Amino acid sequence: xxxxxxxxxxxxxxxxxxxxxxxxxxxxxxxxxxxxxxxxxxxxxxxxxxxxxxxxxxxxxxxxxxxxxxxxxxxxxxxxxxxxxxxxxxxx
Numbered sequence: 001x002x003x004x005x006x007x008x009x010x011x012x013x014x015x016x017x018x019x020x021x022x023x024x025x026x027x028x029x030x031x032x033x034x035x036x037x038x039x040x041x042x043x044x045x046x047x048x049x050x051x052x053x054x055x056x057x058x059x060x061x062x063x064x065x066x067x068x069x070x071x072x073x074x075x076x077x078x079x080x081x082x083x084x085x086x087x088x089x090x091x092x
Contacts, residue, residue: 004087007033010041010076015048018085019072025090026066030074033082034058040077048073065090 008018019028032041035058043062044053056062066072074083 001088001090004085006085006087008074008083008085010074010081010083011079012076013079015044015046015073015075017071018043018074018083019066019070019087021069021071022089023068025068027088027090028064028066028072029061029084029086030056030064031061031084032056032058033084034078038077039081041074041081041083042076043072043074046071046073048075050075050077 008016010016037058039058040055042048042050042053042055
């Protein structure tokens with residue numbers, strides 16, 4: 001299976017695409033690189049915000065399955081927050 005690693009910088013202004021669409025399903029690991037309290041990553045669709053999504057705590061890692069054709073966006077409650085992403089194509 002191909003494995004892709006990346007780092008994305010999030011801010012407060014607009015959601016950022018963190019997992020692109022692919023024709024195959026993906027296992028995705030997302031890590032909030034912040035170690036400072038109250039610096040959260042919020043994930044969801046293109047209109048993700050603090051008010052309509054779940055958050056990832058500082059230093060926390062979350063694993064998801066993203067279906068074929070789906071995307072994932074992120075935003076933060078602080079500027080310049082780094083997020084690590086690892087994507088593995090299922091059946092690739």
